[in-house]
Structures are given as structure tokens and as C-alpha cells.
Amino acid sequence: MKSIEIKDLSLKFGDLTVLESLNLDIIDGEFLVLLGASGCGKSTLLNCIAGLLDVSDGQIHIKGNNVTWKEPKDRGIGMVFQSYALYPQMSVEGNLSFGLKNSGVPKAEIAERVARASEILQIEPLLKRKPAQLSGGQRQRVAIGRALVREVDVFLFDEPLSNLDAKLRAELRVEIKRLHQKLENTMIYVTHDQIEALTLADRIAIMRDGKVQQLDTPHGIYNNPVNKYVAGFIGSPGMNFMPGKLNGGGTPQIAIKDLNVDLSRYPFANGASVDGADAWLGVRPEHVSVGRDAAEKAFSHEVEVEVVEPMGSDTLVWTTLAEQEFRFRMDGQKDVEVGEKLNIGFDPISASLFDMQSEDRL
Amino acid sequence: MAIEPTGPRPRRNFDPTRIMIYSVLAVAAVYYLLPLWVMVMTSLKGMPEVRLGNIFAPPVELTFEPWAKAWDSACTGLYCEGLKVGFGNSVKILIPSVIISIAIASVNGYALSFWRFKGSEVFFTILIFGSFIPYQVMLYPLVIITRELGIFGSLAGVIFIHTIFGMPILTLLFRNYFASLPEELFKAARVDGAGFWGIFLKILVPMSPPIFVVAIILQVTGIWNDFLFGVIFAGTKNFPMTVQLNNIVNATQGVKEYNVNMAATILTGAVPLLIYFVSGKLFVRGIAAGAVKG
Ligand SMILES: Nc1ncnc2c1ncn2[C@@H]1O[C@H](COP(=O)(O)OP(=O)(O)OP(=O)(O)O)[C@@H](O)[C@H]1O
Ligand SMILES: [Mg+2]
Numbered sequence: 001m002k003s004i005e006i007k008d009l010s011l012k013f014g015d016l017t018v019l020e021s022l023n024l025d026i027i028d029g030e031f032l033v034l035l036g037a038s039g040c041g042k043s044t045l046l047n048c049i050a051g052l053l054d055v056s057d058g059q060i061h062i063k064g065n066n067v068t069w070k071e072p073k074d075r076g077i078g079m080v081f082q083s084y085a086l087y088p089q090m091s092v093e094g095n096l097s098f099g100l101k102n103s104g105v106p107k108a109e110i111a112e113r114v115a116r117a118s119e120i121l122q123i124e125p126l127l128k129r130k131p132a133q134l135s136g137g138q139r140q141r142v143a144i145g146r147a148l149v150r151e152v153d154v155f156l157f158d159e160p161l162s163n164l165d166a167k168l169r170a171e172l173r174v175e176i177k178r179l180h181q182k183l184e185n186t187m188i189y190v191t192h193d194q195i196e197a198l199t200l201a202d203r204i205a206i207m208r209d210g211k212v213q214q215l216d217t218p219h220g221i222y223n224n225p226v227n228k229y230v231a232g233f234i235g236s237p238g239m240n241f242m243p244g245k246l247n248g249g250g251t252p253q254i255a256i257k258d259l260n261v262d263l264s265r266y267p268f269a270n271g272a273s274v275d276g277a278d279a280w281l282g283v284r285p286e287h288v289s290v291g292r293d294a295a296e297k298a299f300s301h302e303v304e305v306e307v308v309e310p311m312g313s314d315t316l317v318w319t320t321l322a323e324q325e326f327r328f329r330m331d332g333q334k335d336v337e338v339g340e341k342l343n344i345g346f347d348p349i350s351a352s353l354f355d356m357q358s359e360d361r362l
Numbered sequence: 363m364a365i366e367p368t369g370p371r372p373r374r375n376f377d378p379t380r381i382m383i384y385s386v387l388a389v390a391a392v393y394y395l396l397p398l399w400v401m402v403m404t405s406l407k408g409m410p411e412v413r414l415g416n417i418f419a420p421p422v423e424l425t426f427e428p429w430a431k432a433w434d435s436a437c438t439g440l441y442c443e444g445l446k447v448g449f450g451n452s453v454k455i456l457i458p459s460v461i462i463s464i465a466i467a468s469v470n471g472y473a474l475s476f477w478r479f480k481g482s483e484v485f486f487t488i489l490i491f492g493s494f495i496p497y498q499v500m501l502y503p504l505v506i507i508t509r510e511l512g513i514f515g516s517l518a519g520v521i522f523i524h525t526i527f528g529m530p531i532l533t534l535l536f537r538n539y540f541a542s543l544p545e546e547l548f549k550a551a552r553v554d555g556a557g558f559w560g561i562f563l564k565i566l567v568p569m570s571p572p573i574f575v576v577a578i579i580l581q582v583t584g585i586w587n588d589f590l591f592g593v594i595f596a597g598t599k600n601f602p603m604t605v606q607l608n609n610i611v612n613a614t615q616g617v618k619e620y621n622v623n624m625a626a627t628i629l630t631g632a633v634p635l636l637i638y639f640v641s642g643k644l645f646v647r648g649i650a651a652g653a654v655k656g
Contacts, residue, residue: 052549073555085546089568098564099554146554 002064003028003154003186004049009058011044011210018044019210021058026188031180033197034190036207037233042190045207046156049188051075063153073103075154078147082159084139086131092118092142093127096149110149117148120179137168144179157189161196173199194234198222206230223350228359231282231352237316239282240326243356248275254353256281257322261299266348269362278356285316287350288328290342300345308336317342405429405624412620428621432629436622437613438606445626448606452586452633455602459521460581463528464574470529471536472562476548486537493530501594508595515597523591528584532577539573540566579641583634603630 004026011019018041026032034042047053049060051072059068067075086095093114100110118124121141131139140160147155160176161169177200180187191197197204198218206213206221206229214226225231231239244256252263252273261281263273294300303326307318314332318325319342328344330336353362374380400417405428407421434444441447473479474486504523505514513519543566551561567574592602601609607630611623 047549050549050553052552071555072549072553077553079550079553081546081550083544083546085544085550087547087551087565087569089565098551098556102555102560143550146550 001028002026003030003062004188005059005061006045006049007059007061009045009048009060010056011041011048011053012056017210019048022210022212024205024212024215026186029184029186031177031187031189031200031202033201033204034188034207035194035197035204035233036192038192040207041210042192042207043158044210046079046158046188046190049075049154050077050079050156073099076152077154077156078150078152079156080140080143080147080158080160082162084131084136084143084163086139086142086146088131091128091130092123092134092145095131095142096127096145099146099150113149113151117145120148120182121145121175136164137172140164140172141175144176148179148183153185155185155187157187159190159192162191162193169193169196176200194236198234206233224361225282225352226361228280228282228354231354235284235286237285237327237329239284239352240321240324240328241354242281242283242322242324242326244279244281246273246275246277246279246353246362248273254279254281256324259301259322261348263348263353265298266351266353268353274362277362279362280354280356280359282352282354283326283346284350285327285329286314288330288344288346290328290330290334290344294343294345297345297347299348300343302341302343305336305338305340305342308338319344401624401628405621405628407621409617409619409621428619429625429629431619432610432622432626436610436619436626438601438609445603445606445610445629448601448603449629451596451600451606452602452604454517455520455524455592455596455600456582456585458517459524459528459585460578462521463525463532463581464577466525467529467532467577468536468567468570468574469562470533471538472540472566473558474533474537475540476545476561477558486533489530489533493534497527497590501590505594514595517596517600520591520596520600520602523595524581524585524588527591528581531580535577535580536573539570543569575641579637582637586633 002025004024006022006024009019009022009024010017022045034045036042044053048055049062051067051070051074055068059066061067062075062077072079087098090098096114096117097110100113105113114127115124118127121144123138123141123145126134126138126142131142134142140163143160157176161172164172173196176187176189180200189196189200201218203215203217204221205215208229214221214230216224221230221234225234228241232241242256244254244261246252246254246263252266252268254261254263288294289297301321303319303321305317305319309316309318310332312332314329315334315336316327316329317336318327320326321344336342354360355362403420404412404417406424406426408423408425408427411422432444433446435442436444438445438448470489474482504526508514508519508522511519511522513522547565548561551565556564586602587604588602589604589608592600593605596602596605607626610626
């Protein structure tokens with residue numbers, strides 16, 4: 001069943017078109033992450049869903065109701081903001097119950113719901129405090145609690161963790177995931193942190209300039225990016241892109257300078273290689289094997305180590321392949337020296353090919 | 363050998379810049395305090411002593427007679443009931459004017475910063491522009507308007523005028539303050555189902571005491587010190603203290619009682635002075651307690 005349907009949504013600020021005929025279907029109980037670079041319109045989309053911005057065109061349906069003209073409070077949503085946005089003059093309890101009081105929920109039920117939410121979020125000892133007396137993590141918990149007490153079908157999060165330090169972020173990330181597993185309601189979560197997106201999402205929508213580039217599971221986005229932008233956006237360190245020329249025939253190949261990569265195992269979208277087309281070959285640094293493993297791959301080559309970046313669990317190595325910068329990741333326990341010659345290899349099955357002009361996946 | 367620097371940096375108490383700063387400050391303080399000194403001293407002397415002309419000298423024979431006379435029995439035109447009548451009138455003008463103008467302006471500022479409507483920027487610009495037009499240009503039209511409304515020469519008339527003239531600056535003040543509050547707070551309140559007034563009264567007003575204090579200071583001093591609007595719009599019965607002070611000081615009959623005049627002037631200036639002394643503290647406390655972050 002669909003929880004949220006967005007149909008041909010457009011939004012303009014004066015002359016500036018931020019969202020353009022955007023369509024998005026979100027399944028009931030799904031955790032959807034909106035991921036994209038700064039300024040691509042994620043918050044704007046979320047505000048449209050919440051009813052905080054009037055859309056210029058299109059429709060928004062929540063739970064089968066057309067809510068396009070409804071007030072935020074009547075849409076059955078709860079929202080959590082990046083800056084927490086707690087009411088500074090109210091206690092935590094006041095913050096949690098404010099919305100319920102406004103909608104005329106009986107006192108006894110307010111108390112019950114506040115108690116339940118504060119138990120789930122473990123903020124019971126803080127109920128009498130003012131927001132200024134809380135730490136960042138506690139504030140964000142209260143902000144989540146404020147959405148929780150509303151007992152709504154849809155939760156909207158606008159970068160709820162980006163004001164927190166790395167450790168707290170990781171903690172709260174897990175907590176949000178637990179919360180979702182427990183409540184099983186629909187969540188839309190905006191972030192520009194790809195780790196957050198990959199770890200939390202059932203599906204990720206990658207946005208660019210107000211358009212959804214790809215809507216897929218984290219696995220699908222990571223392994224089968226639909227275009228070069230998505231491929232470069234997901235993954236850290238980013239994918240290696242090498243320009244080359246395809247040739248069809250019996251064994252499809254891509255020629256990158258004087259290097260030929262055998263593509264016979266590559267799953268072409270339209271079934272076959274296009275002879276003579278210019279294309280990008282994209283290889284993720286973590287899909288490159290080193291040493292003995294490399295020899296077994298469909299493509300292998302000897303390279304010279306130029307820069308070594310140890311990162312603990314693994315080591316990032318910079319080299320040159322086909323006169324181009326090329327990065328790959330190797331086991332952090334192995335010693336590598338600058339100047340050392342290594343044999344590296346990868347399997348085209350895990351690589352990506354993009355058309356040179358359209359940058360779409362081939 | 364130079365001393366190895368460690369711990370607090372030693373302070374030089376009498377370096378030349380400091381001496382310069384303090385002497386300039388001292389001169390400025392004397393410059394502003396001297397007239398006050400003369401006023402207070404004169405107001406505490408009897409007329410014979412005033413006539414001797416030693417304006418800087420403290421009174422030989424201390425008397426509070428001039429103060430009592432200024433308050434209670436000095437002649438302000440036809441009546442000789444002192445300044446107390448004017449004080450009462452000023453209070454009657456002041457309190458409603460301050461409350462009404464701040465109430466309207468704060469809602470204006472709130473609407474202009476959070477509920478932008480088509481043309482709200484233009485509206486705001488016009489409002490601000492209005493504050494640059496000299497009052498004198500608008501006096502005659504306003505006299506006609508208040509006359510048509512039937513409130514010319516009454517308390518309501520002068521309150522109406524003060525409310526109008528307070529509007530641009532107060533709206534600007536509130537708009538800028540509210541615009542500095544995080545917009546997400548406003549969004550959160552909307553999701554929580556608070557309406558126009560709910561957001562204003564339950565969320566914004568409780569977090570804005572400092573700006574209300576600033577507005578009150580501005581309005582109280584401005585309205586209390588007003589002479590022009592009082593003399594034109596209030597009507598003879600309701601002349602504020604400033605107008606009556608003028609009548610006392612500029613009385614043409616009899617001898618000039620400088621001591622009474624001085625006492626009357628200090629009495630009239632006492633309210634704004636008091637506001638500054640009291641609210642200065644309140645103001646700082648208000649900002650500290652405001653704790654806008656959250
Ligand atoms: N009130 C507004 N008036 C005009 N333009 C706006 C307004 N709000 C946002 N924009 C523009 O809309 C675009 C999208 O903004 P939005 O806040 O949705 O970005 P975002 O994807 O949330 O970015 P971030 O990751 O930085 O939060 C930006 O180019 C921004 O400048
Ligand atoms: Mg944003």
C-alpha cells in the first residue's frame with residue numbers, strides 16, 4: 001500500500017524553480033532517505049510534504065488522501081528539524097505536549113502519550129528541564145519525541161543528526177533505526193551524509209537540482225547507479241572514472257588509452273555493447289583486488305604505488321592507470337611502500353559503464 | 363635579562379592611553395553633570411539666595427519649598443495646582459499609548475517576518491519610509507483626521523497619535539528581532555497545530571522579553587518627553603507634564619522663580635531618568651534570561 005504519493009510536484013520561489021514535476025511513491029512503513037548535495041531541494045520537498053510550503057503545481061497524497069491544500073497539522077505527519085527547534089521557554093514536557101494541547105487531546109491521554117514517548121526515547125529524567133539545560137543529543141531526542149507523541153503515520157526528518165558530533169550521530173542513527181523497526185511507520189529522512197543514507201534506508205532517492213535521479217535500495221544504488229552523478233555521489237572514496245572507447249564484436253571491450261578491458265562479463269543494460277561509442281568506465285576503489293587475487297580477475301595490470309593513505313581498517317592507495325589517477329583500497333594490515341609495484345585487477349561485473357554524452361548507465 | 367612570561371599578564375595601571383581615555387571621560391562627565399548640579403543646587407535654595415547669583419555654590423540654607431511648590435501650587439496658566447495635574451495627565455496618556463502601540467507593532471513585526479504575504483516587503487518599506495517624513499508635515503492633516511473622528515482635543519486623540527507615530531520604529535524593531543529567531547521554530551509550531559495567535563502568544567512572546575523591554579523604554583521616554591503632540595491633540599484639560607512645565611517656566615507674570623523652575627524641570631525629567639536606571643538592569647537581565655538558543 002502506498003503511504004505517500006507525490007504527483008508532478010513543482011515548486012518555484014519566484015523565478016527559481018526548485019522542484020520540477022517530481023514524482024515519488026513511498027510504500028507504507030518504508031524508510032525513505034532523500035540524499036543529495038546541498039541546495040538540491042531536499043528540505044524544500046520535505047517542507048512541501050509537511051505542508052509548510054505551498055506547492056506551485058502537482059499533488060501530494062498521504063494515506064490515500066489528497067492533502068495538497070491541507071494545513072500541516074491535518075496531514076498526519078510529525079517533523080524533526082536540524083536545529084531541533086524546541087520551544088525554549090517550555091519544559092521538555094511542555095514541548096512534548098504542546099501539539100496535543102493544541103488539538104484538544106484530553107489531559108489524561110496527553111500524560112499517557114508523553115510518558116510512553118519519553119520511555120521509548122529514555123528522556124524521562126529530563127521532563128522538567130528547559131531545552132537550554134539539555135545536551136545536543138538530548139535535545140534531538142526531545143525533538144523526535146515531539147513527533148512521536150503525535151502518533152502519526154508519517155515521520156519527516158530534516159537532517160536531524162547533522163548538528164551532532166560523530167560519535168553521537170552514530171548512536172542516534174542506530175536509535176532511529178530501532179525506532180523505525182519498532183513503530184513500523186513511514187519515515188522520510190533528509191540527509192547529505194551517505195553513510196546515514198546507506199545504513200538507514202529501505203530505499204534511497206538521490207536528488208539533483210530538484211529532480212530524483214534514482215530511487216532504489218541502498219544495494220541497487222551502490223551497485224547499479226543509473227548515471228555517472230549517482231555513481232560519483234555514493235561511495236567514499238569516490239568511484240574511479242576512466243574515459244574510453246567501446247568496441248562491440250565477439251568480445252566487447254573498452255579501450256582506455258593503450259589499455260584494453262574485457263567487458264564480456266559486463267551486464268549491458270540493452271544487452272550489447274555499442275561499437276565505437278565513447279564511454280566512462282567506473283570502478284569503485286573497494287572493488288579492486290591486489291596481488292594474487294588480481295590475477296584471477298578479468299582485468300589485471302601492474303601499477304606503481306604513488307601515495308599511501310592508511311585509514312586503520314584499510315589503506316587507500318593512489319596510483320596511475322592508463323595515464324590517469326586511480327585509487328584503490330587494500331587491506332589495512334598489509335604494508336605498502338611508495339614506489340612499490342603491485343598487481344591490481346577488477347571484475348567488469350562490478351564495474352559501471354556510462355555514456356560519455358548523456359552520462360547514463362550503459 | 364627579560365622575565366620569562368608566565369601566569370597572568372601584568373597590568374600597567376597608568377599607561378598613557380589609559381590616562382588619555384580616563385581624562386576625556388572625566389571631562390565629558392563633568393560637562394554633562396554640571397548643568398544638573400546647578401539645577402539641583404538652585405532648586406534647594408530660597409529666592410534670596412538664588413538672587414546672589416552663585417549658581418555653583420551649594421545652598422547655605424537648605425529648603426525643599428521650591429519642590430513642594432512646583433509639585434503642588436505653581437501656576438500653570440489659569441490654574442495654580444502645580445505639576446501634579448500634568449503628571450497625572452502624562453500617566454494617563456503614557457500607559458494606554460505604550461500598551462496599544464507595542465501590542466500592535468509586535469503583531470505587525472511578527473506578521474511581517476513569519477507570515478510573508480504578497481507585497482509584505484512593499485508594505486514594510488512604506489512603513490519605514492513613513493518614519494522619515496517630518497512630523498510637522500503631517501500635523502495639519504492629522505488635526506483634520508482626528509477632528510473628523512471626533513477625538514481631537516481629548517486623551518483618545520493624543521493616544522491615537524502616539525500609537526501611529528510609534529508604529530514605524532517599533533515595527534522595525536520587532537520585525538528584525540523576530541526575523542532573527544530560527545524559522546524552524548515557527549515551522550515546528552505549525553506542525554504542532556498552533557495558529558497565528560497561538561504561535562505568537564505561546565511561543566514568540568515568551569521568548570522575547572528583551573525586545574519588549576527595549577520597546578517600552580523607547581516608547582515611555584519618547585511619549586513622556588513629547589511636547590508637540592500633547593499641546594496640539596490633548597486639549598487644555600489633558601496637557602501633559604511637559605506642556606505644563608513650559609507654562610510654569612515661561613510664565614510672564616510675577617518674578618521668575620528659578621528655584622521652582624529648576625525643581626519642576628527635574629520632576630518632569632524624573633520619569634525617563636528612572637526608566638533608564640531601572641530598565642538598564644532589567645534589560646541586561648532580560649537578555650541573559652531570554653536564552654534564545656534551544
Ligand atoms: N525561501 C526561499 N526563497 C528562495 N529560494 C529558496 C528559498 N528556500 C530555498 N531556496 C532555494 O531552493 C534551493 C533548494 O533549497 P533546499 O533548502 O531545499 O536545499 P537542501 O537540498 O535542503 O540543501 P541543504 O542540504 O543545504 O539543506 C536552494 O537553491 C535555495 O537557495
Ligand atoms: Mg536542507
